[in-house]
Amino acid sequence: MTRFCRILSVCLALGAAAHCAGGTISLLNVSYDPTREFYSEVNAAFSKEWKARTGDDLKIGISNGGSAKQARDVIAGSEADVVTLALAWDIDALHEHGQLLPADWQQRLPNNSCPYTSTIVFLTRHDGKIKVKDWEDLIRPGISVVAPNPKTSGGARWIYLAAYGDALKKNHGDAAAARRFVEQLYHNIPVMDEGARGSVTTFTQREIGDVLISWENEAWLVMEKIGRGRFDIIYPPRSILAEPPVAVVDKYAKAHGTEAVAEAYLRFLYTPAGQELAAKHHFRPELDAVARQHAADFPPMELFTLREVFGSWKEAQKIHFDEGGIFDQISRSRR
Amino acid sequence: MNPASVPHSPLRAAPVPLPEQPLAKWLLIAVAVLFSAVFLLLPLVNVFYQAFSSGWALYWKALSEPDTGSAIRLTLLVAGISVPLNAAFGLAASWAIAKFDFRGKTLLLTLLDLPFSISPVVAGLLFVLLFGAGGLMAPWLEAHHLKIIFAIPGMVLATIFVTFPYVARELIPVMQTQGREQEEAALTLGAGGWRTFWHVTLPSIKWGLFYGIVLCNARAMGEFGAVFVVSGHIAGQTDTLPLRVEKLYYEFDPAAPFAVATLLALLAVATVVLKAFLEWKSRRET
Amino acid sequence: MSIELKNVTKRYGQVTAVEDISFAVTEGELLALLGPSGSGKTTVLRLIAGLETPASGGIFIRGLQVNGVPVQKRNIGFIFQNYALFKNMTAFDNIAFGLKIKHWGRQRVVERVGELAALLELESLLQRFPHQLSGGQRQRIAIARALAPGPDVLLLDEPFAAVDAQIRQELRQWLVRLHQDLKVTAIFVTHDQEEAMEVADRIVVFSKGRLEQIGTPREVYETPRNEFVARFVGVMNVLELEVRASVARCQELEFPAHGLADGQKLRIGFRPYAVQVSGDPAALRYPAVLRRTYFLGIMLRLEIETPGGLVIRSRMSKEDYSRLDLADGRPISFQIRAYRVLSKEGDPLANEVAATHQMPPSLGEGI
Structure with a gap:
């Protein structure tokens, strides 16, 4: 019996370790379906930049699914630091049903919080x-x-x-x-x-x-x-x-102490590097300079x-x- | 008839052959074989065919991806916690049900079957409603900084729920055919309860127990619905193998989902082989 | 060792399995608990063993009440109907199980098992597993296992029910011999009255959870206390009679019934040995036909049928049978030498035993 308890506690510890990813900062981006390829590149690029800027290791998790379902999961407790969903209505729901962020969330980032369209x-x-x-x-x-x-x-x-x-x-x-x-x-x-x-x-x-x-x-x-x-x-x-917006989920980010990195992450999307990645994955860039460069890709x-x-x-x-x-x-x- | 001379398997009693009816017999066999070939064997073969369609190199590449590696580890972790717990519970429940009469026995039996009759997705939702934000347990969990749902504990709980009955269901008939006499014999010879369990009960049900554990494990590792609902779907963190397969399938990769699926298929094949071995073993030892 | 049950009752939920049972077993006795299935005899055995606890009443071993003593501490040897051998252990390990619990040393265990194996002729079987053994062999291993730790009392639950008739006969003799050699108190349960008569010093007869009679085989057979015992122990012909003009009749069979009112019904019983048969159809009181003869070793059982269709069983030795020159289908004559009244209609003591009435030889003229 004691042996069983020991094994169980080891298993639980392993589970916990897997979740906190061993002391590095972790960030969770809950997103909608078609962004998996785009954000896996963004995550790699931003982690690198963050490491260079602060010296911290940053591990960004990405969760993909139907936009409305993802919003429901976040309301139910999927603790996303940022959400990048298909439409503003789904992020409004986070305010309305969970008070997870303020009503005016869309005013906090440029272009109504849409780094790409x-x-x-x-x-x-x-x-x-x-x-x-x-x-x-x-x-x-x-x-x-x-x-x-x-x-x-x-x-x-x-x-x-x-x-x-x-x-x-x-x-x-x-x-x-x-x-x-x-x-x-x-x-x-x-x-x-x-x-x-x-x-x-x-x-x-x-x-x-x-x-x-x-x-x-x-x-x-x-x-x-x-x-x-x-x-x-x-x-x-x-x-x-189509304007897919992004937002920091204040309540969870505050609890995780990741407000700063979460905001930096979203702001990265507006930088030329982020915009280039968006254009590469056929999202229409918000930044005019980048948009002009890729004009041929967007008839x-x-x-x-x-x-x-x-x-x-x-x-x-x-x-x-x-x-x-x-x-x-x-x-x-x-x- | 002399009851003691009747050979019986602790798993399944041997069927009595019906009188020969050649046409009906061959027709039935043909239907069964055809059906299993089309609906069972063909998809299994197809999984392997698709997995290797782009060559070994891509197969290994798909399996050695870090996210797939973490899905394998998570699957092993979830099964590693839920299977021993359910084995212990199944042992206790089947013992209570097979060997004692008590009030509420029927209720316990019915409860035991609940995971079989509830859709796994509903089971997952039950946990979301219980442990999710705004759920029944939410204030307490929040106060203690515990995270259950959309994290590994929730996936373990959901898996425990859906694999709950396997060991008990397998052991109850075995224990019922064993009866209590061997244990009573041990008691009359002076053995205590613990010694009786380890030296008499456990050895006589071990093949049934292993069989239940094998089934429980197969289901625990292969569970999709309930785990899908409570998983946060975070790549490399809360994806088990079946969830990983689903994700890969939606990433337009022609071989990767099938490559990962071969792992699950191999698990299924291993389960079937183990099952056959255990049945053979238990028959031989009776 | 002496065992005593005082007013013991056992219930399973609403069902009373055993009601108000009292009896005592003396040191070294071989006692049979006899009754049909469901009569409570096995429950009594399990109560003595401690496998069941009584709802009320006391169980005493050597004068000490053992109600609260767990089965492990009662030092009993129990032999189960289906042997209950540990099927994952060899015969040796089965026999040694109780000894290992008592922490005997390896050497002593080997010696003790060898001793019992010799006694029960199991030497060559010790390394086999139960599934490699015949029913009789398994039973002997079960006996050896129960005897190994030296129990004060041996309890056997239908010990011979699950083996073939021939082996059963052998095992019965084993039991008698073992009992004589080891002088251990033994109680065994059986539903077979012949087995009880053959093996036991005394028999306790049960019916529907009640103790009907306790006594030596002879007492139980010859002076049964009621109709149940009379019918269950040995064979008995039973007739339903109706009184008319001071004669109780069942078809052509007539019995004196002085002082009984017309229309009164009563039941009588007589043992097969009380039915006298003659090969001459006119020699005895009632004519009949010999329907069938059953060979039971040295004794024969005869089924005879009266012209009215009554079937009556008789019993005689082979010598008598050939002396009378009998054969199936032959007309014969018979008379009933002794019988007892089992019950009278409306009699509150219906099961009370009546004295045996000797049939007056001049019965025919008497009526």
Whole structure:
């Protein structure tokens, strides 16, 4: 029995050791799905810089998942020092449901706390059987579209809002027409994955669907990882400017004593080095100098913001995604 | 019939063959073989095929990645804590259930089956609701600076929960067929409770116990759902092997997820082989 | 050593397994606890061993109450129905188990096991495991194991139930001899009245958790205290009679019933040896046909059937059988020489034993 106790205590000690990572400073970044490759490079670069600057070893953990789910986990106690999520609404939730950071968190960093932006594009199969150029091509009968579920995925909400906003603009602000458009669009989506990454896998590995609606950076990742010969990226003439924000989670960072390093980490994203990495991973850089350098990678297109079309996340959420909102209504009409 | 001369396995009683019915027999065998080939063997072979499709070098590279290494270590740690605890608990519970009559025995048996009937994801959520921020235990945990959920203790707890019944479920029938006579014999010969347990009870159930531990371990190492919910999904810190496989699969790596999956597949094969060995051993010794 | 039970009761939940049992065992005695299954005899044995605790009453060993003494401290040898050998140990280790607990030295253990192995003819089997042994061999190892630490009393639970008939016979003789040689007090449980009669000095008969009678085999057989004992110990023919005109009848069989009212029902019983048979169909009172003869060694059991269809069992020696020139299917005649009244309808002492009535030889004329 004593032997068993000893073994158990050793195991527990090992577990504890694994968690504190042996005395170095550790930082946890809870992020959304498509950022794994980007942040693993950022983490390495920033750790190096931090070591040079302060002499401290810094170990940065990265957790990826659906944006809304990640926010829920943080509220439930996943002690992130920083969050880098798909949309501001999910970070607002950290304030609203957990008082983990102040309401004005978005004012604390430049560009509404968005060090990089992105947009929503299409990915088609290279065989050229299906040709799409613009949003209205997606509602043609017989076309099968893949996109994640707006109820669970942040990227999916950007997708929905991009489609709705474009239709609104084309119909000169006719909300009924825009609603008809998204209804027809979602009729053409046979499977909705929980997260953006899941949809990419559905489209590329399981080979379901003719068109994938996706984050711009995800689409490029597919091109790079799976092969340019198999898919084409289609930029619609108009799409939404997706603004994935970042924030220090004050409550946890304070408890861990990592406020300074957490803020430095986020500010690093705005530096030329950070911006270069963002551009490399096909996030649109916020810094003009870097953006100009990579202009060729980001074809010009008309981008509208959430604010100008939908006002705020709160309103968008209430009208479109809340229980009984437009998305629920059109989902019900699908059956 | 003379009951003492009937050979019986402590694990499973030998089946009585039905009268020969050639057509039905071969049809049933064909269905069983085909079914297991398509649904069991084929995916297993495919895992290895995919893992090695890009060559040995990439296979080793995938396995020697630091995050995969830490996933292996974490998996071993979680199993290393939860399996001994469940073995000890299973032993106690099966002993109580098989050898004593007490009030609430049915309740204990029902509770024992709970992890089988609850979805692992729900089990994980139960722990989040209990230990997560705003949960029942949150104020106490916070006051003592203890972190359970989204950390290793939570993953151990979730694993203990889902692997809870394996040892007990395996041992109860073994202990029931053993009866109490051998232990009573030891008592009449002057042996104390502890000595009876080590010299009489434990040796006679050891193969059943090992078998339960093997199953418990396989499930502990392979558990996905419950651990998924309570894991913080921090690469290199709170990813077990199954979580690592899932992550790699979503990173568009053609071979890496399968390479890591081969470890789990090997665990499964080892479990099956061990199981067969233990059954053979226990049959031989009866 | 002397053992005494005083008003012992044992319950399992709502079920009373043993109720208000009192009896005493004298030093060196070989006692049988006899009864059908569920009669409480095994429970009594386990109570003496300390494997069960009584709900009330006292158990005394050599005058000392042992209710609170744990089984390990009672110095008893217990032999289980299914041997309960330790299957992970060799025969040697099984026998040596109790000795090792007593911290005997290696040399003494080897000597003691050798001694018992010689006594029970187990020398060549000591290195075998239980699963490599026959039923009889296992039983002898169980006996050796129980005897090894030198118990004050040997308790045997249905010791021969699980072995073949032939080995059972051998083992019974073993037990009698062992008991004589070792002069150890022994109590054994059996449901086989023949076994109890053959082996035991005295028999305790149980039924439904109650003690029905205690006595020597002869006492129990010849003067059973009630119908249960009478029927359970030995074979008995039982008839249901109804009184009409001072004669109690069951079909053509008639018994005197002076002073009993018409319509009164009563049960009588008679042993097979009390049924006299003749090969001449007219020689004795009742005609019948010999249906079937069973050979039980030197004695034979006869099943005879009256014209009315009553089947009655009789018993005789082989010599008598051939002298009377009997064969299955032959017409015969018979009469009943002795019987006892088992119970009368409405009699509160229904199980009370009545005196044996000798049948008047001139019965036929009497009625």
